[in-house]
Amino acid sequence: MAGRIVYVYxxxxxxxxxIKGAFQHVELIAHAGLDAVIATPDGAAPTWFATRAKQVLHSDIRDDDLLVLPENFRPLLETWAARPNRxxxxxxxxxxVHEGLGTRASYADYGVEQVLCTSHSVMLYxxxxxxxxPVAYTPPMIDVALFAPRAKKMQVAVIPRKRPVEAGVIADLLRHRYPKLSSSVTWVVIQNATEAQVAQAMGESAVFLSLARMEAxxxxxxxxxxxxxxxAGFCGVAxxxxxxxxxxxxxAAEEDVFGCVEQLARAIDLVMRGGMAYEALVGEARATAARYSREASGARLAAFWRDKLG
Structure with missing residues (x-):
């Protein structure tokens, strides 16, 4: 009989x-009644998001455990390559991916039997x-209860980490091209925040400027x-x-900063006008996110692991 499902991070x-994605996987698998844990070097729980995932130490891993390794952490892939675990x-x-591979031609050279992919673009890659x-589609989870609408303020939330230069340029060009729109909004810059703080800022913001870049x-x-x-902004996937x-x-198209400013102005204008068009777009966006709810993503992930466990 197979051992536990262990995400090694x-x-x-x-x-x-x-990191959050791995913990979410373990939560979803355990919720489905399967034995799943996440193994870390020190067993310390994350401080920036809440989790119910059970943690163990790397030293607690047994030879019959099924191991799930990150795509980019070559020392972990090297460490477990010679072990008999699936x-x-x-x-x-x-x-x-290249960071995890090093000079090896494939993950198969580490004894890996399959790749779990968080999106269809990752599967193609x-x-x-x-x-x-073999590859498998195991979509991410969105906590729709935590990330929910709150009393809206006329503010634009932004996380500039992936595009710090563009963040400043876009704000400046919005002030230049659309002074009336710009003067009617405040900006909320989200940096080094906990998941709960991010959820609050997003829930209160009427607009979110997406500066996603090189995403899966x-x-x-x-x-x-x-x-x-x-x-409004970049989806971040080529x-x-x-x-x-x-x-x-x-x-906006990737790297099109001027186009991004135009799209941001359209978003602010839509919010200010309100009405059916605004309600329709927000409704469609929330329905899109709901496709990745705990229940939907959990069911697909549990089915994958039940098949692997036989």
């Missing part, structure tokens, strides 16, 4: 979407990069949609992602 206290990679960003290595699937954008903010449509946001 580094420190849980680095503020990174990949091994999987959870690829949350194809742009960091992995199918090309690792021909013959922008969870931040989906969280803003779930929060009832009108999203060629588009699984969710961005003209019906649920105001999207």
């Amino acid at each position: 580094g420190s849980a206290n680095a503020i990174a979407g990949g 091994k999987f990679v959870f690829c949350q960003s194809p742009w960091y 992995c199918r090309e990069r690792f021909p013959g290595l 699937h922008s969870l931040t954008t989906l969280e803003a949609m779930s929060s009832g903010a009108v999203v 060629g588009g992602d699984d969710t961005a449509t003209p019906a649920n946001g105001f999207w």
Whole structure:
């Protein structure tokens, strides 16, 4: 009989979407009645988001455990390559695959049997990069209860980490091109915040400026949609992602800063006018995020692991 499903990661206290994604997977699998834990070097719980995932130490891993390793952490892949465990990679960003591989040609060289992919664009990447290595679609989870609309303020929330230069340029150009619109909004810059703080800021903001870049699937954008903010900006995925449509946001082409300013102005104007068009877009955005609810994503993930466990 197979052992536990163990997601093997580094420190849980680095503020990174990949860490939260791994903890969410473990929560969803355990909620489905399967034995799942997350293993970290020190067993310390994350301080920037709440979790019910059970944690163990790396040293607690047994040979019959099924291991899930991050796509980008080569020391972990090297450490467990020689162990007899069945091994999987959870690829949350194809742009960091090369960091995990080092000079090896494939994850298969580490004994990995399959890659879990957080979006369809990641699946396409992995199918090309690792021909013959099976891939599976295991979508992310959006906590629609936490990321929910609150009393709205006429403010624009933004997380500038991925595009700090563009953040300043866009705000400046908005003031220049649309002084009336710009003067009617305040800005909320979200940096080094806990998940609860992010949820509050998004829930209170009428507009969210998406500065996503080189994403696999922008969870931040989906969280803003779930929060009832009108999203404008970049989807962050070359060629588009699984969710961005003209019906649920105001999207600019990658690297088109001028176009992004125009889309942001349209978003602010829509909020100020209100009415049916505003309600329709917010409704469509929230419906988009709801497709990644705990129940929906959990059911798909549980089905995957039940199949692997036989």
